[in-house]
Amino acid sequence: MGKYILKRLVHLVWILIAVCFLTFLLLYLAPGDAASKKLNAQGVAVSQEVLEATREEMGLNRPFFVQFGDWALHALRGDLGSSYKDGASVSAKLVAGLRRTVLLAFSSLLLALIIALPLSILTAIRKDGILDYVVRFLSFIGNSMPNFLISVLLMYFFCVKLRLLPVVADESVKGLLLPALALSIPMCGRFLRQFRAEILEQLGRPYVSGARARGVKSSIILFRNVLRGALLPILTIVGLSIGTLLGGSVVIETVFRWPGLGKVAMDAITARDIPVVQGFVLLTAVIYTLVNLLTDLAYHWVDPRVRQE
Amino acid sequence: MLNNKSRAVRIRLYGFLILAGLLVLLAIFAPFFTPNDPNATSAADMNAAPSARFPFGTDRYGRCVCSRVLVGARTSIFSAVALVAITFVIGALLGMLAGWYGGVADSVVMRIADVLLAFPQMVLAIAVAGLLGGGMGNAMLALGVTGWTLYARLARSQTLALKNEPYVCAARLSGCGTFSILFKTLLPGMLGPLTVSAATQLGTTMIGIAGLSFLGIGVMEPQAEWGSMISGSRAYLQLAPWAVLAPAAATVVTVMVFNLLGDAVRDALDPEVQK
Amino acid sequence: MSDVLLNISGLTVGYGAHNAVADVSFALHRGEILCLVGESGCGKSTLLRALLGVTPKLAIRAGTLTLDGTELTAMPDKARRALTTARMGMVFQSPGASFMPIRTYRAQFIETLKCHGKYDAAAFDDQAAEVLGRLNLPDAKRVLDSCPFELSGGMNQRVALALALLLGQELLLADEPTSALDATVGLQVAEEFKRLRDEQGITILMVTHSLALARHLADRIGVMYSGRLVELADARELLARPSHPYTLALLSAVPTLSGAMPTPLPGQPPMHGPAAVGCEFAPRCAYAGEGCAAAQYALQALAPDHFVACWKEDRP
Numbered sequence: 040m041g042k043y044i045l046k047r048l049v050h051l052v053w054i055l056i057a058v059c060f061l062t063f064l065l066l067y068l069a070p071g072d073a074a075s076k077k078l079n080a081q082g083v084a085v086s087q088e089v090l091e092a093t094r095e096e097m098g099l100n101r102p103f104f105v106q107f108g109d110w111a112l113h114a115l116r117g118d119l120g121s122s123y124k125d126g127a128s129v130s131a132k133l134v135a136g137l138r139r140t141v142l143l144a145f146s147s148l149l150l151a152l153i154i155a156l157p158l159s160i161l162t163a164i165r166k167d168g169i170l171d172y173v174v175r176f177l178s179f180i181g182n183s184m185p186n187f188l189i190s191v192l193l194m195y196f197f198c199v200k201l202r203l204l205p206v207v208a209d210e211s212v213k214g215l216l217l218p219a220l221a222l223s224i225p226m227c228g229r230f231l232r233q234f235r236a237e238i239l240e241q242l243g244r245p246y247v248s249g250a251r252a253r254g255v256k257s258s259i260i261l262f263r264n265v266l267r268g269a270l271l272p273i274l275t276i277v278g279l280s281i282g283t284l285l286g287g288s289v290v291i292e293t294v295f296r297w298p299g300l301g302k303v304a305m306d307a308i309t310a311r312d313i314p315v316v317q318g319f320v321l322l323t324a325v326i327y328t329l330v331n332l333l334t335d336l337a338y339h340w341v342d343p344r345v346r347q348e
Numbered sequence: 349m350l351n352n353k354s355r356a357v358r359i360r361l362y363g364f365l366i367l368a369g370l371l372v373l374l375a376i377f378a379p380f381f382t383p384n385d386p387n388a389t390s391a392a393d394m395n396a397a398p399s400a401r402f403p404f405g406t407d408r409y410g411r412c413v414c415s416r417v418l419v420g421a422r423t424s425i426f427s428a429v430a431l432v433a434i435t436f437v438i439g440a441l442l443g444m445l446a447g448w449y450g451g452v453a454d455s456v457v458m459r460i461a462d463v464l465l466a467f468p469q470m471v472l473a474i475a476v477a478g479l480l481g482g483g484m485g486n487a488m489l490a491l492g493v494t495g496w497t498l499y500a501r502l503a504r505s506q507t508l509a510l511k512n513e514p515y516v517c518a519a520r521l522s523g524c525g526t527f528s529i530l531f532k533t534l535l536p537g538m539l540g541p542l543t544v545s546a547a548t549q550l551g552t553t554m555i556g557i558a559g560l561s562f563l564g565i566g567v568m569e570p571q572a573e574w575g576s577m578i579s580g581s582r583a584y585l586q587l588a589p590w591a592v593l594a595p596a597a598a599t600v601v602t603v604m605v606f607n608l609l610g611d612a613v614r615d616a617l618d619p620e621v622q623k
Numbered sequence: 624m625s626d627v628l629l630n631i632s633g634l635t636v637g638y639g640a641h642n643a644v645a646d647v648s649f650a651l652h653r654g655e656i657l658c659l660v661g662e663s664g665c666g667k668s669t670l671l672r673a674l675l676g677v678t679p680k681l682a683i684r685a686g687t688l689t690l691d692g693t694e695l696t697a698m699p700d701k702a703r704r705a706l707t708t709a710r711m712g713m714v715f716q717s718p719g720a721s722f723m724p725i726r727t728y729r730a731q732f733i734e735t736l737k738c739h740g741k742y743d744a745a746a747f748d749d750q751a752a753e754v755l756g757r758l759n760l761p762d763a764k765r766v767l768d769s770c771p772f773e774l775s776g777g778m779n780q781r782v783a784l785a786l787a788l789l790l791g792q793e794l795l796l797a798d799e800p801t802s803a804l805d806a807t808v809g810l811q812v813a814e815e816f817k818r819l820r821d822e823q824g825i826t827i828l829m830v831t832h833s834l835a836l837a838r839h840l841a842d843r844i845g846v847m848y849s850g851r852l853v854e855l856a857d858a859r860e861l862l863a864r865p866s867h868p869y870t871l872a873l874l875s876a877v878p879t880l881s882g883a884m885p886t887p888l889p890g891q892p893p894m895h896g897p898a899a900v901g902c903e904f905a906p907r908c909a910y911a912g913e914g915c916a917a918a919q920y921a922l923q924a925l926a927p928d929h930f931v932a933c934w935k936e937d938r939p
Contacts, residue, residue, distance in 0.1 A: 057463040068479040183603040185555040187562045188596050191578060195585050195592075249721025251677045253735045253786070254708025263734065264723045286470025290559060294582075304471075305563065308478035320475045324467045342725060344772055 043339055051332055055325065059111045062321045066313055073099055073313070080123035080311050119318035124310050129318040132303055137322070139210075140299035143291070144284045146215055147223035148277070155227050159234035163242065164261065174231060181228035186287045190221040190294040218295040222287050226280055233276050234269070241268040271338050278334030285323045353616055361616040364609040371602060372429070375421040382415035386572050395588035405590040407581050413594045420572035420595060423484065425602065427567070428554040431488045431495065436546045439496035440538075443503025444530055447511065458504070461497040469494045473556065477565040484557075484573075487566035491556050495549075502545055506538040540617040548610035551603045558599060574599045628653045628794060628826050629674070634686035636673040637896070642684060643669040644850045645897035646920055651794075656820055656827045658837035658858075660873070661847035662892055667830040670847075671796045674828075676700075676707050690794075709739050712787030716799040718779035719771035728782055729767040732789065739790060754788045755781075757822075758815055777808040781815060788823070795819070797829040801836060813840055834877050838862060843928075846870045848904050850897035851920055856929035866931045868908045902933070910935055 066073055074093040078085045094100060098109065113120065119129035162171040181189075197204045197217060204217055241247070242265060250260045289301035296302070300319060307315035374381075383403060390410030398405040404413035446457040464472075469491075477490035510516060511534075519533045558575030560566030567573035569580065574595040581591035629651040636644045644666040651657055659667040672678045674688065676695070688695040690710060695703050715721045722731050732751065736742035743750070752763035758781040760766050771779055780800055787795055797816065801809030817840060819825045831837055837844050837858065844861045846854040846869060854867040865871050875886040890907040897903060897920075905915040912935060922930040 054463060054466050057459075058466050061463065061467075065475055065479055068476065069481065179607065180600075180604070183551060183607050184600055185558050185562075185575070185603075187559055187575070188578065188599060191582055191585070191592060192596065195589065199586050245715070245717060245720040246723040248678070249713075249715060250723070250731075250735075252675055252708065252713040252715075252721070253738075254677075254705065255735055255738050259734060259738065264726070267726065268723065282468035283470070285468045286474070289470070289474055290563065293563065304474070308474065308565065311479070313479065316475050316479060320467065320471060323471045327468050328466045344725060344770075 040339065044336060047332060047335065051328065054328060056111075058324045058328070059114060059321065060107065062317050062324070063107050063110055065317055065320065069311065069313075073097055076311055076313060077123040080313075114321060119321070120314040122307075122315050123312045124307075124315075129314045132315060133300060133318050133322055136298060136300040136303040139297060140285075140288050140292070140301060142210070143215065143218055143222065143288060143297060143299055144281075146219040147221075147226065148280070148284065150219055151223040151227040151230055152277070154223075155230035155234055159231050160238060160261070160266070162231070163235045163238035166239065178228035178231040181224045182232070184225065186221060186225050187290045187294060189224050190218070190291055193217050193221050194294065218291050218297055221294070222284065222291045225287070226283060229280070230276065234273055237269040237272045237276075238265060241265045244268070271342055274337060275334055278330055281330045282327050285327060357612075357615050360612040364605065364612045367605050368609045371421070371605060372425060374418070375425045378418040378422050382412070382418050384412035384415045386411060386415040386419045387570055388412070395584055395591070397588075398590055404594040405588060407577070407588065407591040408584050413577075413591050416572040416577060417574070417594050417598050420574045420577060421598065421602070423567055423571060423573045424554060424558060424575075424599070427484055427488055427557050428550060428606075431492055431557070432546050432549055432553050434488075435492050435495035436499050436542070439499030440503040440542055442496065443500035444507050444534065444538075446500065447504040447507025448526070448530060448534075454504070457500060461500055464494045465497055467494070470556065470559065473560060474563065474565065477560050478563075482565040482568050484567045484571070487557055487560045490560065491553065495553070498545055498549065499542060502541060503538060506541060507534060510534055510537050544610075544614045544618050547613035548607075550610060551607040554599075554603055554606060626652050628691055629828070630687075630689040631674075632687045632689075634670070634673065634688065635684045636669060636681060637684055638680050638682075641895045642850060643896050644673065646686070647847075647850075647852045648686075648922065649845060649852065649855055651826060651828055653793075653826055654820060654824045655842040656816065656829060656840050657843045657845060658841035659828070659830045659845045659847055660832065660834060660837050663832060664892060665847045666850040666896065667847050668798050669850075671713070671798050671828065671830055674707070674796060675711055675713055676704055709790065710792060711794045711796055712784075712790065712792035714780065714783050714787070714795060714797040714800045716802050718776040718783070718803060719774065721783065722771045722779075724772045725770055727768055727770055732767070732786055735786060736789065741790060750789060751785070754785045757788070758782075758785050759811075760785070775808070776804045777812055780804070780812045784815060784819065788819075793825055795825060795827045795829075797827060799831055800829065802831070802833070809836075810839075816840060834873065846873065849893050851903065851932060852922065852930075853904070853932045854930065855922070856926075860926070860929055864929075866925055866929070867933050868910050869904050872907075872909070 069076060071079075072094070074090055074097055075085060077097070078089065078093060083089070098106060101109075110120070117130055119133070121127065122129055122132065158174055162168075162174050165171055194217065204213055209215075246264065247260060250264060251257075285300075288299060289305055291297065292299045292301035293305050300322070304316060304319040306312075307319065383401070388411060390406070393402070393406045393410040394408060396402055396406040396410070402412050402414065404417065407413055407416070442457050446454040472494060473487075473490040475490075476493060477487045480486040480490070516529065516533055519529050524533070557566055558573070561568075561573045561575035562579040564576070564579065567576055569576060577595040578592050578599075581588065585592055627650045631650070632648045634644060634647045635642055647670060649657075659670070661667050669681065672681055673683055676683075683696060686696070690706070693706065695707065698706070713721075722728065729751075733742055733747065736747075748763075751767060755761070755763040755766055760778065760781055766774065766778070766782060771782075774782065784795075795816075800816070801812050804812060813836060816827055816829070820827060827840075829836075829840065841858040844856065844858045845852055846861075846867060848869045854861065854865070854870045856866075861870065862874070865874055872886070872888040876888055878885045888907060893903050900919065901916045902908070902911075902918050902920070905911040908915070914934065918934050920932055921934075922932050923934070925931050
C-alpha cells in the first residue's frame with residue numbers, strides 16, 4: 040500500500056508541474072503581449088514608453104522558462120500574482136470566492152446524494168417497476184437539460200412567477216436552495232443512472248444468490264453486502280463529479296449572482312484579467328486532481344483485494 | 349454487427365437515427381422555412397407576444413424568435429456534430445497509433461491526455477474560449493482540446509487488446525503495410541465501442557457549446573444560437589418569456605433526441621449491454 | 624424417525640413458459656449419498672434449486688415435496704424458505720463465489736447464523752474451530768479472518784461445508800462441487816463429503832456430470848435426461864447393469880484409461896426441456912421404435928431398487 044501511495048504521489052507531482060505549465064501558457068492565447076493586455080484591462084491608453092516600462096516591470100523581457108519558473112515558484116508559495124484590473128492579490132480574490140463555491144458545491148452534492156442514493160437503490164431492486172420507469176424518465180430529462188437552462192427556468196418559476204425565493208442568492212437556506220438545486224439536478228440524473236447500474240451489477244453477482252440460499256434476510260443482503268460492494272464504484276463516480284461541479288459553478292454563479300469562484304472567473308474573463316483566470320484554472324485543476332487522488336487511494340484502501348498488491 | 353440484437357433494439361436504433369436525421373435536415377434547410385428574416389430587427393415589434401406573423405413572438409430587438417430558433421438549429425446541431433466528428437477522428441487515430449507502436453509514442457500521447465484530463469473539462473473550455481475572445485470556432489477548439497482524449501483512450505485500449513489476436517498477426521505476417529492493417533483489420537473491430545462513445549457524446553457536446561454561448565464566450569450575437577438566445581433574453585424573462593422558452597424547448601428536445609440516439613446506438617452495438 | 628428424509632413426488636418445475644424438470648419422483652434416505660448425473664442442461668441443477676426454493680421466478684408447477692414429514696409444497700413461501708434454508712445446505716460449483724469476496728468469513732458466518740437464530744457469541748469461536756478442524760482446516764482463526772479470495776478453491780469448498788455443519792444442517796445439496804477444482808483437490812473435497820456422511824450421518828444429494836465422481840461417492844445414482852429421471856438405482860447395480868438406452872450411451876461415452884475408445888452420442892438434447900408426450904430421448908436412441916413418440920413417461924421397476932423409464936422390452 041505504501042508503495043502505491045508513493046507511486047501516486049510522484050505521478051501527482053509531475054502532473055501538477057505539467058498543469059502549471061499549461062496554465063501559464065494560457066497567457067499567450069490572446070494576441071498581443073501581457074503588458075498591453077494588462078494596460079488594456081485597466082483601460083489605460085498605451086504609449087510606447089509606458090508599454091516598455093510595464094514590460095520591464097513585469098519581467099517580460101526575460102527568457103520564457105525563467106518567466107515560467109518564476110510564476111510557478113510563486114504559485115507554489117500561494118502567490119498567484121496581481122490582478123490586471125485592480126492590482127489586488129489574485130490569491131485573495133480566489134480564496135474569498137472559494138469558500139462560497141465550496142458551500143454551494145457541497146450543498147448541491149449533498150442534495151444530489153440525498154435524492155439519488157435511496158432512489159437508485161429502490162429502482163434497482165424494483166427493476167422495471169413503475170417507480171423505475173418514472174425515475175428513469177425524469178432523470179433522463181434532467182440529464183438532457185443544460186444547467187444554465189435549469190437555472191433560468193427555476194429562477195423564472197420560483198423567483199419571478201411565484202415570488203417564493205430571492206432572486207439574488209445569499210447564504211441562507213432559502214438563498215442557497217435554488218442555486219444548489221440547479222447545480223444538482225443534472226448531477227442527480229447522472230447519479231441515478233450510474234448508481235443503479237452499479238447496484239444492479241452487484242445484485243447479479245453469485246454471492247447474492249449464495250446468501251439467499253443460506254437464508255440471509257433480503258435487507259441484510261442489500262445493506263451489508265450489496266451496498267458495500269457498490270460503495271467503491273459509487274465513491275469513484277462521486278469523486279469524478281467534482282469536475283462537473285467546478286465547471287457548472289461558473290454558470291450557476293453567473294445566473295444567480297453568487298459571488299463564488301465561478302463568478303470571479305467569469306468577471307475576469309470578461310475583463311481579460313488573465314492572472315485571475317490563470318489562478319482560477321490552476322486552483323480548480325489542483326482541487327480536482329487532489330480529489331481524484333484521494334478517491335483512488337480510498338478505493339485501494341477499502342478494497343482488500345487491491346491492498347495485497 | 350447488429351445480427352444477434354433483438355428486433356426491438358434495431359427498431360429503436362433506426363427510429364432515432366431517422367429522428368436525428370430529420371433534425372439535421374431541418375437544420376440544413378432551416379433558412380427556407382423561416383417565416384421572417386432572423387436578423388431583421390424592428391423597434392416597433394420588440395418583445396411582442398406570439399402571433400400569426402411571429403409564431404414564437406419576438407425578442408428584445410424585435411427579431412422573430414421562431415426564425416432565429418430555426419436558424420440557430422443549424423449552428424447548434426452542426427457545431428456539435430462537427431466537433432464530435434473531428435475529435436473522434438483525431439482521438440481515434442492518436443489512440444490507435446499509441447496502442448500500435450507503444451513505447452515513446454504511447455507514453456507521450458497518454459501523458460498529454462492525463463494532463464489535459466487533470467483540468468475539469470468545462471473550466472478549461474471556459475478559460476480557453478474566453479481568452480481567445482469567443483466565437484464558434486474558439487468554442488469548438490476549447491471543447492475539443494480535452495474532447496479527443498475519450499476516443500484516444502478507448503482506441504488505445506482496444507488496439508492493445510486486439511493487437512495480438514491471431515487475425516491481426518496473420519495480417520502482419522502476410523506483409524500488409526501498417527496503415528492497411530490499422531484501418532482494414534483493426535479498426536472494424538473497434539468501430540462498435542468507438543461509435544457508441546461518439547453517439548453518447550453528441551448531447552453532452554451540444555450542451556457544452558450552448559453553455560459557452562450562454563456565458564457569452566461561444567457563438568456570439570447577432571448569430572443565432574440557442575444558448576446565447578437564452579442568455580440574451582434572460583433579462584426580459586417577465587416581459588417576453590417566449591424569447592427564452594422557445595430556444596429552451598428546442599435545446600431540450602434536440603438534446604433528448606441525441607441522447608436517445610446515443611442510448612439506442614449503445615444498445616445496438618455494445619457487446620456487453622445488460623438491460 | 625422415518626428413514627426417508629426428503630420425499631419428492633411428481634415434481635415439475637420451470638421458469639417462464641417451459642418446464643425444466645417434469646414428473647420427477649424419488650425418496651432420499653437419511654444418511655445416503657445420491658448422485659444425479661446427466662448432460663448439461665438436463666435440469667439436475669434446476670431440480671436442486673427448486674428444492675431450496677429461493678430462486679426467483681423458478682416455480683414448482685406440480686408435485687409435492689416432503690421434508691422429514693413436513694409437506695413443503697403446502698406451506699406459504701416465506702415459511703417454506705425459512706425452513707429449507709435452515710435445514711438444507713447448498714454447496715455451489717464455484718468455490719468462494721457464493722460468499723461476498725471482500726468481507727471476512729467470520730462476518731458472513733455470524734450474519735448467517737444470526738438470521739437463523741443460531742448465533743451464540745460466546746461459543747462461536749470454539750464451535751467454528753471444532754467444525755473447521757473436522758474438515759481439515761486446523762487454523763480456524765486465520766480462515767475466519769480471511770476473505771474468500773484469499774483462500775484456495777479446495778479450502779473455500781470446505782469452509783462452505785463448515786457453515787452447513789455450524790447450522791446443523793442434515794441435508795446437503797451439492798451442485799457440481801468439484802467441477803471447478805483440480806483433480807487432486809476435487810478428490811479431497813469428495814472425501815470430505817464421504818466423511819460427513821460416514822461420521823455425521825449427513826444426507827447428500829449431489830449433482831454432477833462426472834460419472835467417475837458418482838462411482839466413487841454415490842450410494843444411489845439417478846440419471847436425468849431432458850428434465851426427466853430416466854433411471855434410478857443402487858450405484859453398483861446401475862454401473863454393472865445399466866438399463867436405460869441413455870445410461871448405456873452415457874457409460875460408453877466416458878473415456879477410460881484402459882484404452883477402449885469412447886462411443887460418442889450423436890445429436891443434441893432437446894432445446895426446451897421435457898415434452899408432454901413421447902420419450903425425449905427417442906431421436907437419439909439406438910433402440911427407438913414405433914411407440915416411442917407417443918409413449919407416456921413412467922418409471923418402471925426392473926428390480927426392487929432399480930427403476931427405468933423405458934417401455935421397450937428388447938433392450939439388453
